[in-house]
Each structure stands twice: as structure tokens, then as C-alpha cells.
Amino acid sequence: MVNGLISSILEENGLSLKSLFQKLPPIDVETKSKIEKLLESRERIKNQINDIPTDDFTDDLNLANYFLACKKFTESLKYYESALVKNPQSYSALCNKGLCLYNLSQLDDAIECYDEALKTYHNIPEAFLMKGKILLSKQNIPEAINQFYHVLDLEPENIEAKFYLGKSLVESNRTENAVKILESIVSNNDHLESLLLLGQIAIKNSNSHKGLSYLNKLLEVSPNNIDAHLLVGKINMNAKIINEALAHFEKVLEISPNNIETHLLLGQIKMDVNNTDEALAHFEKVLEISPNHMDGLNSKIILLEKLGKVDEAIEYCERFAASLPDPTEQLLKKGILLFNNNRISEALVCFNDILGKSNNNNVALLYKAKIFTLKQEFQEALSCIDLILKYDQSNLDAIECASELSLKVGDYENALLYYDQILSKLPHSKSFLEKKSRVLSILGRHEESGQIYSELFNLDKTNISILCELGKIHLILHNYEKAIEIFDNALKKNPFNSNLLYKKSLAFFSLQKYDASILCLEKISESDSLYDYAQYQKSKIQMIRGNTKQSMEILSKLIKSNNVFKYMAANEILFESIADTYMFKELTK
CATH class of the missing domain: 1.25.40.10 (Tetratricopeptide repeat domain)
Known part of the structure; x- marks a missing residue:
């Protein structure tokens, strides 16, 4: 009964x-x-x-x-x-x-x-299926896959087993096989989990268009699917289609008003478009739902700093730090806030407090090095960087800082070693290749420097600064015709670049093509910072040609407007022949 x-x-x-x-x-x-x-x-x-x-x-x-x-x-x-x-x-x-x-x-x-x-x-399919799901959750992927195949041997059309097999194959980086299995499911069934996973796979593979096709189909079948709305919203957010992104995120909040991820994303969008009141409301909602939520806290601090409410942001860091067993991260944020807002002394105190408890905190040491660099105390800065590299030899931020500090103290060989370390990890970094090339040039290794600039030019033929440096290298190496050819290529892209014109004039001057040199110099505008140097170069050319009067007239005007040319002229070999004349002595006394 x-x-x-x-x-x-x-x-x-x-x-x-x-x-x-x-x-x-x-x-x-x-x-x-x-x-x-x-x-x-x-x-x-x-x-x-x-x-x-x-x-x-x-x-x-x-x-x-x-x-x-x-x-x-x-x-x-x-x-x-x-x-x-x-x-x-x-x-x-x-x-x-x-x-x-x-x-x-x-x-x-x-x-x-x-x-x-x-x-x-x-032969119990359900037992094999559950064993597979458990093994998948324990990350025993190969054995989980075997269990799902057992299910499909007994029930070839078992959709759940197919889905979990596809999911396991994704976990084992066999994405193509996974996609085939998942697409076989969705070709005949509106299986929501398979559509979602296919969308996630496509997005991960940078195929947002394909991802959207799966997710939009999912939303046709299940209009309130939160995961799908979030993913579609993120795709549109990344594509800067803000209204579409907002629509999907707002739909999520209709379904789940306390969805933390959505509040964070909406807050970020509102902050990016300077709708700071709404951004702040979203971040505060996150902290209402989860008072210690790290991303919510960080976002609010960033927004407060953006609004110029630095003291409030710092107070927020301190209040949150007081509630944590390990407040290091929040104290670091406080120190960085102080540093970013030029409150250097307070920032240094904050970083020293952190290092008093943990003397190998890399972030605090790196910012101490930045503070000492600002104070022109380069050796102190290097000591901080050395401490970082003692325990973390591959820290790129520290190596980059060390390279710049080495340049400041004139240790070019060491700077070069640091750039080589960086380039061993970032071999295609144009900025560090360019920096290395400049150091090589300073060290007189012009051929090596020119080789790097040539490689950089082949990577980017529109970069005028690289063309200028490459031309300068050829100028130093007395390859004047090659230098002129490079400067001409650069001037096609920027005909009024005074730096290029001046360097090209120097190449013509070295080839004793004085008319061509003067033509380049005369294209440099009076308002340009190189104009006075162009005039000084013209005075030298007039002196070479025996036009002493014209040379002195140019030089006289220059010295009246800029005293530096008096000392340049006094030490110029070309003016030795008139160094004892009354006019020249009057100009350079």
C-alpha cells in the first residue's frame, strides 16, 4: 500500500x-x-x-x-x-x-x-555518461573521452554524450574534432549548450561573425539565455557597436538584476563614453552585491581617479585594505594613485611600508625605481631594479627600466645587454629594435645599427623616423649618395620635414655640392627650430666659396639672435683664416 x-x-x-x-x-x-x-x-x-x-x-x-x-x-x-x-x-x-x-x-x-x-x-549508458562527466570535472580528459565513446557505442544519437565528448575534445585542444561533433548536434537539434560552446569556440578563434551566427540561433530558441546575451554584448562592445552591446547587457539585467559581470561591463562602457554617474552607479551596485569584489573596487577607484577625486580613491583603498588580512594589493593601488598624481613623497612612504613587510615586492620596487629616476637618483633606482632581477631575472618591466637607467648613467654596453634580453623574448618588437639600433650607433657600431634600421624599414616602409635614422647612419659612414637616396624617399612622404632637409643638405655639403645643399637649407622655414642651424650651415658654404662678407652677414644675424653660434664659430676650422680679423673678433668676443 x-x-x-x-x-x-x-x-x-x-x-x-x-x-x-x-x-x-x-x-x-x-x-x-x-x-x-x-x-x-x-x-x-x-x-x-x-x-x-x-x-x-x-x-x-x-x-x-x-x-x-x-x-x-x-x-x-x-x-x-x-x-x-x-x-x-x-x-x-x-x-x-x-x-x-x-x-x-x-x-x-x-x-x-x-x-x-x-x-x-x-551496458548502462547513464553510468558511463556520469563517469565521464565526473572525470571531466577532475580534468582526467582522456578517460572522460573514453566514457563518452562507451555511451555512443550503445546509443549513437545520445545528444548529451555527444555534447560532453565535444566539450572534452575542446579541453584536449582537439577543437576541429569537437566542432564537427557539436555541429552534428545542432544540425538537427536546437541544443542550447552546443550552440553556446560553438559560439565560444568561434570567438576564441577570432571568428566573431561565425560566433554570432551560433549565438543568434541560440537566442532565437532561448531569448532569455544570459550567457548568449553576455557573449553577443561583448562582441559588439569590442567592435565598438555600443548600442547593440548595451541592448544585450540591459537584457541580462532584466533577467538577472544582480549579474555582477554585466554591471562591470556596463560600467566600463559608461566610463568610456564619460557617462560617469551611470558608470559609478554600476560599480557601486557590484560592491553592494559583493562588498569585497576586486574588479568592482578597482573599477570604482579608476573612475574616481578619472573624475579627479584622488583623495576619495585613496580613502577607498585604505578602507578596503583595513578589512583584508593581506592589504598589500590595495596599498599598492594607493601608492600608484599617489605616484600618478605627482604626490611622490607620499607614494615613496607607501611603497616603503609595503617593502618593510615584504622586501621583494616587485611592483613596489619598480615604482621606487621610477620615483628615484624622477629625482635624478639613478644609482638608487638601479639598486631597486637589481633587487627585482635578483629574484626574477625575466621580469620585462624591470629589464626595460634597467635599460633606460643604464642609458641615463652612460652605461651603453649594459643598456645593450638589457635590450638583447628583451628582444630574446620580444624578437619582433619594433620599438626595442629601434632603441637597440640607437645604442649601437652611440657605441660607434654604425654598420650593425644600419642593418637593424634596414630590417625595420623592410617591415614598415612608411616610417619616416626610421628612414631618417637610416639615412643618418649612411651619412656617418660617408655613404653620401645612399644617404641622399634615403632622404629623398622620406621627403616624398613628408616634403617639409626640416630634419630630413637638414640631413640631406649635410650629405650634399660633404659631396661639395653646395648649390644643392643651399637649396635644401632654404626650404627650412624661419619658424622651424632648425632654421638657425640651416643659416649657420649657409654661412659656412659662403666662407668655402670665398664670399666672406656674405658669410659674416649671416653669422652676425645669427649671433645676435642666438649666442650659442658665437662659440660654434669660434671653434669652427672654416673660420680660422679670418679668426684674427677685427670683424670676426667683434662677433665672437
Whole structure:
């Protein structure tokens, strides 16, 4: 009678006594009430009908199935264990007990249940499926894949097994195989999880268009799918299609008002378009939902700094730091805020406090080095960087800082070594290749410098600064015709570049092509910083040509406007022949 009552109530709600509850069915309020009343009077009923034989095993199994469907896993487990005492080989009890243990995160015990069931009944698809899911969660990918193949050997069209097989193949970097399996699912079924995973794969492979096709299909079938709305919103956000992104993020908040990721993304969008009030509201909502949320806190601090509310941002860092067992990260943020806002002395105190507790904090040491660099205390700065590199030899930020400091103290050989270290990790970095080339040039290794500039030019033929440097190298190496050719190429792109014109004039001067040199010099505007140097060069040319009067006239005007040319002229070999003349002495005295 007890069994009959439970059975009839379960069957009224579509719950089979023999089902394996891989996806827990819902229990309505009325059924739940009936079952609970039945459980309360179970012993009384049994005592009243003790003349009628009852199936205690089936009774325990039905009760266990009911509690499983209600997601009361601890109670369910008790009845499955009671049922298995009476029938240890029941695959239904074993498999559903495994499902209880799985939901209670007792994964190893769950696998034991499924293995026990498979000893007697060798072909239970649900047991293989659950074993595969557990092994996947434990990152035992190869064995999980084997379990899903077992399911598909028994049930070739089992969609759930196909999906989890595809998911496992993605985890093992066999993406092409995974996509084939997942597409075989969605070709005939609106399987939401497969569509979502296909969208994620396409986005990861930088194929946003393909990703959108999967996600839009998913949203046609399931308009309220939060994950799909989030992904579509992110795609549009990255593509700067802001209105579309906003629409999807706002839809997420309609469905799930406390979705933290969405509030952060909306806050970022609003901050980027300078809608600071709404941005702040979103970040504060994140911190209302999760008061210690790191991204929410960081975003709010960035926004406060952007608004110029530096003291408020610093206060926020301090308040949050006081609530944490390890406040280092928040104190670092405070120090960086102070540094970014030129409160150098306060920043130094903050970083020293951090280093007092942990003397090898790389971020604090790096910022101390920056502070000492600003104070022109380069050796102190280098000492900080040396401490970083003592424990972290591959720290690129520290190596870059060390290279710049080496340049400042004139240690070019060391700077070159640091650039080589950086380029061993970033071999195609144009900026560091250019820096290395400049150091080589300073060290007089012009051929090596020119080779690097040639490589850089081949990578980017539109870069005028590289062309200028390459031309300068040829000028130094006395390859004047080649230098002129390079300067001409650069001037085609920027005809009024005074630096190029001046360097080209020097090349013509060295070739004794004085008319061509003067033509270049005369193209340099009076408002340009190189104009005076161009005039000085013209005075030298006039002197070479024997036009002493014209040379002195140019030089006289120059010296009146810029005293530096008096000293240049006094030490210029070309003016030695007139050095004793009254006019020249008057100019240079």
C-alpha cells in the first residue's frame, strides 16, 4: 500500500520508478505536500496493514527517488543505502546513489557506485555518461573521452554524450574534432549548450561573425539565455557597436538584476563614453552585491581617479585594505594613485611600508625605481631594479627600466645587454629594435645599427623616423649618395620635414655640392627650430666659396639672435683664416 501510494503520486507527475534521474525532474507543491504527509504517517500505515505484505526495497527506492527529485540529496542517499542493503545489485539504486554523491561533490564515491553497477550490468549508458562527466570535472580528459565513446557505442544519437565528448575534445585542444561533433548536434537539434560552446569556440578563434551566427540561433530558441546575451554584448562592445552591446547587457539585467559581470561591463562602457554617474552607479551596485569584489573596487577607484577625486580613491583603498588580512594589493593601488598624481613623497612612504613587510615586492620596487629616476637618483633606482632581477631575472618591466637607467648613467654596453634580453623574448618588437639600433650607433657600431634600421624599414616602409635614422647612419659612414637616396624617399612622404632637409643638405655639403645643399637649407622655414642651424650651415658654404662678407652677414644675424653660434664659430676650422680679423673678433668676443 505504501509503495502503491508513492508510485501513483510519482507516476502522476511523470516520474518513473525505474528512471535514472540524470536531469532532476521538478516536483510540484501539491505532490510534495502529499509525499510529506505520507512520510509522516508511514509507520502508522504500515502498522495498520501488517497483514498485507510490502516490498520494503521498492518502498525505500521510491522514497529515495522522490528525495532525489526534490534535490534533498542527503535524505535521498540514506534511502538508497537502505535499499541497497536489501538489494545490493540494483543498478537503479546504485546509479541514482552515484547521482546523489555527485551532487554532494563526493566524486570518488560516486564513481565507485557507477563501477559497482557496471560490474553486473555492463551496458548502462547513464553510468558511463556520469563517469565521464565526473572525470571531466577532475580534468582526467582522456578517460572522460573514453566514457563518452562507451555511451555512443550503445546509443549513437545520445545528444548529451555527444555534447560532453565535444566539450572534452575542446579541453584536449582537439577543437576541429569537437566542432564537427557539436555541429552534428545542432544540425538537427536546437541544443542550447552546443550552440553556446560553438559560439565560444568561434570567438576564441577570432571568428566573431561565425560566433554570432551560433549565438543568434541560440537566442532565437532561448531569448532569455544570459550567457548568449553576455557573449553577443561583448562582441559588439569590442567592435565598438555600443548600442547593440548595451541592448544585450540591459537584457541580462532584466533577467538577472544582480549579474555582477554585466554591471562591470556596463560600467566600463559608461566610463568610456564619460557617462560617469551611470558608470559609478554600476560599480557601486557590484560592491553592494559583493562588498569585497576586486574588479568592482578597482573599477570604482579608476573612475574616481578619472573624475579627479584622488583623495576619495585613496580613502577607498585604505578602507578596503583595513578589512583584508593581506592589504598589500590595495596599498599598492594607493601608492600608484599617489605616484600618478605627482604626490611622490607620499607614494615613496607607501611603497616603503609595503617593502618593510615584504622586501621583494616587485611592483613596489619598480615604482621606487621610477620615483628615484624622477629625482635624478639613478644609482638608487638601479639598486631597486637589481633587487627585482635578483629574484626574477625575466621580469620585462624591470629589464626595460634597467635599460633606460643604464642609458641615463652612460652605461651603453649594459643598456645593450638589457635590450638583447628583451628582444630574446620580444624578437619582433619594433620599438626595442629601434632603441637597440640607437645604442649601437652611440657605441660607434654604425654598420650593425644600419642593418637593424634596414630590417625595420623592410617591415614598415612608411616610417619616416626610421628612414631618417637610416639615412643618418649612411651619412656617418660617408655613404653620401645612399644617404641622399634615403632622404629623398622620406621627403616624398613628408616634403617639409626640416630634419630630413637638414640631413640631406649635410650629405650634399660633404659631396661639395653646395648649390644643392643651399637649396635644401632654404626650404627650412624661419619658424622651424632648425632654421638657425640651416643659416649657420649657409654661412659656412659662403666662407668655402670665398664670399666672406656674405658669410659674416649671416653669422652676425645669427649671433645676435642666438649666442650659442658665437662659440660654434669660434671653434669652427672654416673660420680660422679670418679668426684674427677685427670683424670676426667683434662677433665672437
